[in-house]
Every structure is written in structure tokens, then in C-alpha cells.
Amino acid sequence: MTGGITGAGAQVLDTPLTRLTGVRHPVVQTGMGWVAGPRLVTAVANAGGLGILASATMTLDQLAGAVREVKERTDAPFGVNLRADAGDAGDRIDLLVKEGVRVASFALAPKRELIARLKDAGVVVIPSVGARRHAEKVAAWGADAVLVQGGEGGGHTGAVATTLLLPQVVDAVDVPVIAAGGFFDGRGLAAALAYGAAGVAMGTRFLLTADSSVPDAVKRVYLGAAETVVTRQVDGMPHRVLRSELVDVLERSGRVGGLLRALRNGARFRRISGMSWRAMIADGRAMKHGKDLSWSQVLMAANTPMLLRAAMVDGRPDLGVMASGQVVGVIDDLPTCADLIGGIVRGAAEAIAAQQALLVR
Numbered sequence: 001m002t003g004g005i006t007g008a009g010a011q012v013l014d015t016p017l018t019r020l021t022g023v024r025h026p027v028v029q030t031g032m033g034w035v036a037g038p039r040l041v042t043a044v045a046n047a048g049g050l051g052i053l054a055s056a057t058m059t060l061d062q063l064a065g066a067v068r069e070v071k072e073r074t075d076a077p078f079g080v081n082l083r084a085d086a087g088d089a090g091d092r093i094d095l096l097v098k099e100g101v102r103v104a105s106f107a108l109a110p111k112r113e114l115i116a117r118l119k120d121a122g123v124v125v126i127p128s129v130g131a132r133r134h135a136e137k138v139a140a141w142g143a144d145a146v147l148v149q150g151g152e153g154g155g156h157t158g159a160v161a162t163t164l165l166l167p168q169v170v171d172a173v174d175v176p177v178i179a180a181g182g183f184f185d186g187r188g189l190a191a192a193l194a195y196g197a198a199g200v201a202m203g204t205r206f207l208l209t210a211d212s213s214v215p216d217a218v219k220r221v222y223l224g225a226a227e228t229v230v231t232r233q234v235d236g237m238p239h240r241v242l243r244s245e246l247v248d249v250l251e252r253s254g255r256v257g258g259l260l261r262a263l264r265n266g267a268r269f270r271r272i273s274g275m276s277w278r279a280m281i282a283d284g285r286a287m288k289h290g291k292d293l294s295w296s297q298v299l300m301a302a303n304t305p306m307l308l309r310a311a312m313v314d315g316r317p318d319l320g321v322m323a324s325g326q327v328v329g330v331i332d333d334l335p336t337c338a339d340l341i342g343g344i345v346r347g348a349a350e351a352i353a354a355q356q357a358l359l360v361r
Helices: 018-020 038-048 062-071 090-097 114-119 132-140 163-173 185-194 216-223 245-252 256-274 277-291 297-302 303-311 326-330 337-356
Strands: 027-029 050-054 079-082 103-106 125-128 146-149 177-178 201-202 229-233 239-242
Touching: 027 038, 027 256, 027 297, 027 337, 038 062, 038 114, 038 337, 050 062, 050 103, 062 090, 062 201, 079 090, 090 114, 125 132, 132 146, 146 163, 163 177, 163 185, 185 201, 185 239, 229 245
Parallel strands: 027 050, 027 201, 050 079, 079 103, 103 125, 125 146, 146 177, 177 201
Antiparallel strands: 229 239
């Protein structure tokens, strides 16, 4: 970290992340499906953070509309999260380039050629990783930065805590590292910077803001929650969610029942997304190959969009699952993104100044 901390209310943390992306503050809002739409991304961008649109639950036309809506609302940089294994990934990249989107992030490691294509067009590429070896691979392929999520994070997650994974990745790669999993305030940002990170990324904390479009009834469920659980019954992969009656039912359901539910949800998602069965099967093949999954796991993955949509869009937490990081247990308010990011930066500046005061000269 370079740069400085100025007077009260005007703190600036100048890091490789802020210089790389052009944002004012080293705080990233992750691309959460059904949550990270134009409203939230615009609020984050206008507050000086890096907002990321979630495109996996959007059609190409919907993504084009969302990108243009954000551009109409802000001149600040923002990004789009892409599925590297999507059948129309190339078309989506063309859209980002055409619209001048600053950052492309990926939930899974993109292929070398996708990274090169984006970089040739001047787009900053930031894949998300959950292991040191994955960070080393994408950095060698030309990624501009990596977002590393520890096991505390919500949604698809690993087993290694951020405090162990982050320093491993920082020491292994020569590109900026963004820390995710367990962050919610200024102390966490200061700690991440001390580990050598260039900033922090947060999902659950931004979901629980006044600018989030998640229904108020669902936000109240989050605010009252104290426990998360990692389950494989949503889509066959480790998924950190709020513990609920539905999750308990999923955990108790047998393999046949889970597959039947996945097929029904897959059909519902096809109708909403406008995708043909051929396109969905092609995406399934790409997913199977990219993650070395069985066809049963691929079918279970059809659960995810609809189970998340039931809560995040329809406001029915009793019928859906709610991805959540462990930080949900310490969040009790719904600030605006401006207040949240401003408070985080001030808190980090205060924490850094307090540590500097310990130095004996």
C-alpha cells in the first residue's frame, strides 16, 4: 500500500487495486446472482468502490440493458462477472468491449484465450480463486489481479480460512490480490492490507444495504440469522448458505428426490432465461468438463438459479436458499453503500494510524 491518509472525512487508501481499476477506494462488491444488478452496482460505483454486475442469471440482452443502465447512472468504473464456461461467453466479452466496461471478473478460472482477448481490448481481468494453485495458473495466463475467497465466504466456497489462504496467495503471485471471505468493516480492510492484499471484496455485507434490491422480508431473515451451513445438496458442490428449514429438507432428501427437483428447476430456469434445451445441455457439458463433475452433479447445478431466485427476487425465503458468508452473524444494520464504504475506509485509516502509533522511534 502506498499513498496516504488525509484529514477526517477525506481518507484515501491508494493501493494497486485502486490504480489498476480507477476506483477511489479498495472495496469490491462481488457479482452475486439475482442481487448484483444495476441499482446496487451504481450505488457502489458512486460511493467509490468497484461494483460488479452479476451476468450469470441474465440473458445477453438483459446484460446489455443492465450495462447501459449503469453507464447512464454513473461515470465511475464498474465490472461484470462472467461465467467462463457459458456457451455465449464470447458474445458477452464482445459486449463488454463494445460498451467500455472496465473490469471482467470470473467466478471460475477463465481459459487463457479469454484472458488474452479481454486484455487485448484493455479490459482488466480479475478471476476469483479458492486455492493458491489456481491463483498461480491464472496469473501465469495474464490475469491482472486475483480475488481469493476463504472458507468464511458465502456461496460456493472452500475449506481454507482467509487468514491462511490469503498470505499463501499473496506470496505466490506478483499481481494484486483482493481478499474475500469474512470482511465487513474497516478493521478487516486494514488487516487485509497488512497481509499484503490490495483491497477487500464483500458479498453478504453489500447484500445487506439499503441499496440492495433484495426484498425487505428476506433482509430481515438475514439480520436475524446467526448460523450458516455448507451444503452440497443445492448443486452438488460446497455452498455456504443460511441454515433454514428448506436447507434441512434438502440435506435429508435422497439422491433421486434431489435429481427430480433439479430437473424441475432446470425447466423453470430455461423458461425464465429463454435458453433452449440444446444451449442448456451445451452449458452443462462445459460445466462438467471444466469442473470434472458427474452428470448427476451437473443436473443438481440446475437447482441453484431458481432456489436463489425464490428468495432474492420473489421474496420467499421459505421456498429458496440464501447464500451467505459467516459475517452475517455480526451484521445488524442496512446502511447505504456510501455510508458503508465511507465507514470502512475511515475505520481502516484509524486502525492503520493506531498501529503506526505503536512503532518506537
